[in-house]
Amino acid sequence: MSPPLERRGWLLDLYPSPEEDGLTFWLLDETGPRVRLHQPFPVTFYASGPFPRLRELWRFLRTQPIPVQLARTQRQDLFVGLLDVLAIETAGPNAQARLFHTLTRTFPDLDYYDADLPASLRYTAIHQVFLLAYCRVHTTPEAQITTLELLDSPWTLETPLPPLRVMTLTPTPDPRHHPPETLLVQTGGHLITLPVHPPAQLVLHLHALLTKHDPDLLLTDGGDPWLFPYLLDHCQENNLAYFNPNRDIRCTVLRRKENSYFTYGQVVYRGAQTHLFGRWHIDRHNAMMFGDYGLEGVFEQARVTGLSVQEIARKSPGAGITAMQMLTALRKGILVPYQKQQAERPISARTLIRTDRGGLVYPPILGLHTDVAELDFVSMYPSIMAHFNLSPETVGVGGPHTETIPELGLPVDLSRPGLVPETLRPLLEKRIALKMLLATLSRRDCEYASLKARAAALKWLLVVCFGYLGYKNARFGRIESHEAVTAYGRESLMRAKEAAEDLDYRVLHMYVDGLWLAKPGIKTIPACQPILDEILHRTGLPIALEGIYKWVAFLPSRMDARVPVANRYFGVFQNGDLKTRGIEARRHDTPPWLGEVQIEILHHLARVDNLSQIPAALPAVFTMLQTHLRQLTTGCVPLEKLLVSQTLSRELDAYKTPSPAARAARQLEAHGKPIRPGQRVRFLYTRGTPGVYAWDEPGAPDPRTVDTGRYKELFVRAAHTILAPFGVEEESLPYGKKYGQFAHGWA
């Protein structure tokens, strides 16, 4: 009997075939089987440069063993228009990659286009079919795809996900801190505990489990840096060829090395990676931003970006939005440059100083306020790019239909849609639609968490897009378009402020895309509608009510109590939700004990209906604080709750003065556990020298060495941050000279 020639299901994986040069596909057939399919996939890339050099390239390519089809043609460059190029077509993605590698060495002076694109991206651009898409496929009896028809869209809100078989692999103890002893395997309702030693046994067991259960997804904790290196190195050293965790056993596992890199002003550590073929491996520890939006968010990003699941799970959203821009370019027939070559046009130093500013900040009016509404522009910068057609190729370009950018005085070409706005528009629309859908649901609805994760995943793609617009090494970036966005941002915020003042609001604070507006008696959502409508009318940008505060406190600088600091505040919304920014509880290096105390104080103060009830609430706060302090001095606070956790920003030898974190890292290094830049180090403050105790050192610390004096100081400081706006002096806090007293008449 011949196999069915038509199937329906979800596209799980897509990569260059290891043997014949084409693409391999894995389809999760809706009737159950996971099938491997293939399709020839010729790949074309382009070279441009001086005519004599292109001739030499032509002659060179004729001598190469890799067969190519060559053609002189013209293609559209985003910035310079039509370009004479040499089109080089190869039989498949493998040949293209090898040939391009040779050319970058032999003809490094030429410009290359469409030359380094992931196979999944090329396929999505041409055939619209994306990873995780539901589709119908027709094949030959040899499993070659004849047609692959999309029955899905990345922009629909309802996305039935494939019924994945997941195998979870959890080592204990945590491999980040200790060598694991056992591996907990969860699969198909089974729970199996495997000893990690000896490795030969573990390999044997896992091989059997993979064969029996055939999972689509291996979800690990530490699979990238620990489990797979442990298994694969053992197999390599002992020539155990039978173990292959791929579903496609023609392939060998793809391993990438660890690295530390700089992004968003800080060093990030990324461990080694292990990618599989035909099934996915996702390491929950190593997946970038995984904690923020989870698996659902990763799937959402795979569906819209054209990148594969394993890639997007480990990459930043920046890589995702870049991929989306490349998709747009490919579909519009615009060349995707291999290396960014667009030079920044010189602008005068004066213009630079005037325009090289970011968002507008209006310092807050210090202290406690009631009847305050917070309004935020929705995805402000991406909305601006879409609304004003700001794109690297439209900013600074004249034409029949232009608009002048505020502050910069540059024109924007409005006669054709820009590449970046075109990429962003469906993303913005989908995110807003998801948010509207979310607003109709309660948190307990079963789709709520999933929709929320997907909205967050889209949000991150939008957030990072702005950064890439001005990044000089980005493929589609140009600094003027970046400046145009912030200029429109400031202009829009100023218009919003004027609208608020015209409607008799008092502007308490403005921060880039948010406004805090006070008006006596403003208590309900409908009461805020006129100001929202007016701002939308005056700016053209969507703005939403973040919430109405019961009360909100803007905090002063610690250096000088008269000086307000932007974005350091806390408050409670009418529904009881807290919002905090800049205080200790928000910082990742604050010991959990201190953060929890701050939040507990806030919960006490959040219960009141109006400020006059605060004095009555304070005695309970003082009692609570005293209880916590007693727990500290009697050693009842678990040591984990006192841990400071800081990120190392450099190699240990590069420290001029050894910070507490660096001293803790030294201790770990001395025990053979070096910390790489970008990794976190956790430690306790202890008495005497060196003043810190690095967590994860062998053995347990002596609780008596904990520097309780230091923690007491930090405790009082954290409590005072919250209580100061309510008129409580530091001296009135437990063990202060005026303990229990507090000033009246502050309300």
Next chain:
DNA sequence: TACAGTCGGGG
């Protein structure tokens, strides 16, 4: 007091 090192921000 100077300066070196770390953090936040978006939800």
Next chain:
DNA sequence: GTGTACGACTGTA
């Protein structure tokens, strides 16, 4: 696929 922000704040010398 990687913004070497920028300003507040803390700890050390």
